Each structure stands twice: as structure tokens, then as C-alpha cells.
Amino acid sequence: MYNGGKIIIGLIIFIGIIALPFVFSGKSASVKPEPKLDTPEILKLPENERKCVESKEYMIREHMKMLNQWRDWVVRDGLTIYTSSSGKQYTMSLQNTCMKCHSNKSKFCDECHNYTAVKPYCWDCHIKPKEKEL
């Protein structure tokens, strides 16, 4: 191999540079997000009432669409009550309904949003709940 030493050193430097992001981000990029549901407000509820507006799977998949839909219903159509598929009624409000239970924005919202690198601008206007230490 002509100039074998130079090529091998070059390759090592190249691989080193390529690997830099993995070294710097460490493990954090690959750690699975685990949104926490153990807020004092939720723990206060009796076991059988610890349910979200819709099923967990539906909320994980559709919450962003649901929030958009709620926003239009409340702001544009003046409808504020949501009847869920279980027949229970809720006031449609991010600040006054969702976050009253999920009072842990950093462990509930940000956990997945940071992982998937989405930056919703909810909190530019909506006031985030004060987070209490458990």
C-alpha cells in the first residue's frame, strides 16, 4: 500500500470527527423518554379516576391534533365543553384542564418533545404550572 501510514492516520482522524457528536451527546440521545405521571394532583385522585380525557394510546398519538381542534372550538366557535368517548365532560383548556393534572411540564411535555426535537410554542403565551418537588 502506497502511503499506508498516512492513509490509516487519516482514516482514524476521519472516524474520530464523525464520532464526535456521539461522544459529546453521550448517552442522552439514545435514552428512551419516560414521561412521568406521578404529579401530586394525579396521585390525589382515587385509583379508578386516574384517566385522561381519552385513552392513553389515543392521547400519545393524537394529543397535538386534539389540542389544535380544542383551540379552534374554544377560540373560534365559543364551545368550551368536551364530551369524551367515555361520556365524561371536560372544559377544553390547556392551562386550566390539562395542566391542572399534568402539573409537571418538564417531566411530562418536555421529556418527549426534547427527544423528538419538536418545539411547540404553547408556553410563549400559556402560563406553565409551577412545578412542585416531590
Add this chain to the structure above:
Amino acid sequence: MDRREFIKIAGISSIFGLGGLTAFGTLKGKLEASQTGPSQNPQALKAKRWAMVIDTTKFKTAEDFQRCIDACHKAHNVPHITDNIKHEVKWMWTDTYEHVFPGVEDEYLAEKVKELPMIVLCNHCDNPACVRVCPTKATFKRKSDGIVMMDMHRCIGCRFCMAACPYGARSFNYKDPRPYIKEEDINHEFPTRMKGVVEKCTFCYERLVKGLMPACVEASNGALIFGDLEDPNSEVRKILSERHSFRRRPELGTRPSVYYLF
């Protein structure tokens, strides 16, 4: 069965089939609609067109004005910006008679009227200029009750509405309003705004839907009267039929919903 008969039967049965399907579809849709989805709060105050009557004779001291303004600004997290007067944000404020009613200032105006500050807010026009110019429909007139609303999610901050409004009822957030709201004054039930959106009075739509009167009306001790302009038995209509009232700049054809009594 001959061919002619077969086609007849096939035609008739397909018509019945289609009709049945549509009938079934509508029924199903109605059933589902009643089960899940959005609905109005049964406690909500309803009107065809909300209107406010301002009884200027009942505002005597500066405190009377301030009480209404503070109630509004506190309820809606309106920032108190004083370091640059051009950056001021206001939903309700006071101005002099000649600024509120330009063109009607007479030479020998009663002293007390001349000196009297007037309370001013968004007029919730029946024919709003701001709505016509808004490119994103962020500001719109609600068909149900005539409130000229702001959808902060849609506002792109172009400020066309501010140029269009003949009453100067709109304020632009030139900077992040949060640092200008005192921590202890924050209403955690209502959002703030962000830098780059236009805001104004919304006739407390969030209170009306809960069955409450607007914050300023509650704080005014009867100096502000709120009700349905299209209902001949409402309080506003009764007062308007008894006493002479003015609207701001009627010549523009915006048809304001805010009336002033003298």
C-alpha cells in the same frame, strides 16, 4: 322474468338502498354528535349582539376609572409598560372628550364635560374595519354574538388592524410582555401574549362562557351596563330607549356596540 322487469326491480331497489344508506348515515352522525365532541357550556350567557353602555355621569373620580381598568388588566394579564409610551399595551383606558368624540367639540362646551375623561375600549363594531383587513383571519367577528375576537394563535403581527381601527383600540406587543406583569398580579387561568402579536379587549368571552359578566362591568358599580342589543327587553336597550346616547365616530359606518350616556 324478462329483461325489462329485471331492470325495473334492480333500479327501484338501488334507489331504496341509497336512500336507506343516507338516512342511516345521518341518524348515525346525529347519534355520535350527541355522544362525543364539543358543546357549549350550559351556564354561558347568550346574546345575539353584545353591547356596552357607558354612563359617564357615574364616573366621578379617577379611582372610578382605575377600578375598571385594573379589573380588566388584571384578569387578562395585560402588561404595564411605562418605559416607552409607544410600547404601551392597553385594553381599556381613558382619554379626553375631544379625543374620544373628535369633530363634535363645541366652542362653549359645558366645563364638566370638557374636563371629563372618558373610558374607552374596543367598540366591537358591527362592521369592523380591523376584521376586513386581517390577512389571516386572526381577528374575526363571532357570528353567534357579535364579539370581535382575537385568535392569538393566528396573529402574525402585521398590524394592518391597528392601521384600520379608527379608535386606536389595538395594542402591539413590541417586546415580550411577561417581564412587565407583576408576579403577584398574574391570573393563572388566562394566558399572556407573546412578542409580535396584537391584542385588544375581547368583551371577556372567557367569562361570558362561564356565566359571568365582563370584569370591568363587575367592578364598575353600575356605571357600565352590559347586555344584548338585539333583545328589546335587555337592560341596555331599556337604558338606550330612555336616555340620549352617543357612539364614537358614527359617520364612519362601523356601527360600534359601545354607547356613551351623558
